[in-house]
Amino acid sequence: MSSSAHRPATAPPGIHRPATVPPASHRPATVLLTALAPAAWGTTYVVTTELLPAGHPMFAGLMRALPAGLAGLALTRVLPRGEWWWKAVVLGMLNIGGMPLLFVAAERLPGGVAATLGAAQPLLVAALAVLVLRDRPTSWRLAWGVLGVAGVGLVVLGPGARLDAVGLLAGLGHTATMAGGVVLTRRWGRPAGVGPLALAGWQLTVGGLLLLPPTLAFEGVPQRIDAGAAGGYLWLGSMGGLIAYTLWFRGIATLPVGATAPLVLLSPLVATAIGVARGESLSLAQTCGFALSLAALLAAQLDPPHRRRSTPR
Secondary structure, eight states: OOOTTTOOOOOOTTOOOOOOOOOTTTHHHHHHHHHHHHHHHTTHHHHHHHTSOTTOHHHHHHHHHHHHHHHHHHHHOOOOOTTHHHHHHHHHIIIIITHHHHHHHHHHSOHHHHHHHHHTHHHHHHHHHHHHTOOOOOHHHHHHHHHHHHHHHHHHOOTTOOOOHHHHHHHHHHHHHHHHHHHHHHHHOOOTTOOHHHHHHHHHHHHHHHHHHHIIIIIOOOSOOOHHHHHHHHHHHIIIIIIHHHHHHHHHHHSOHHHHGGGGGHHHHHHHHHHHHTTOOOOHHHHHHHHHHHHHHHHTTSOOHHHHHHSOO
């Protein structure tokens, strides 16, 4: 069977295209590994609110990015070459540089509002993919993307949810930058011979260096970092940073963009599951929303039924 249905548009000269979509026998493992990234990011809200010093979102973003990026560089010992210097800067600004916006949203909004804003990322990715990749999403995946956002809204939005203007702008800004990072990462791929760990190290280092001057100028270091905060920073930089982004960039390079983006729905679902484990309860509407979001996430990984029926054996 030809793979032309999933082959990206022809790249300009000098652009290394992402790998083709993995065979069906390998794709479930790739999806599961990629899904670990948004699942780890789903712990950000509880770590931020329960462990980290309040009022230091830029420092939190810095600690999540720079140490992890330097560790990635030390492990791979690979630096960008040629045009990849400016591409690494652009991707680092989009994927990592907007990270403080996530912490601002986590501090100023209820977790539910922040999670719903993040869940809109697949829809933004779909719109950007049309403009940048010339990849028009199928109505199947677009419909499930809308249903996924609706499901997250049912889970996490309550009648008492307050809407802070700064928090809303921060949440939308982070969602938009991540969506742009997903699309450009898919567009540019990776240089030949460079693995996802090196790519993650480049971007985390760039993002951390960009955050260093404003963090020192406007926030500084928290006066007190206790053992809990140190553990929180370590978790965010390792599992939520270098490991998560390595798996994320690996998945973006191999899976269709329309299948990768809906995986971010795992973030609010994991955050909800943590809340339930901590003693929170779900109403009937919230339970239905959770099931709807999970169904949307899974359905986005499948081809439309009519395409599956028409696929030659």
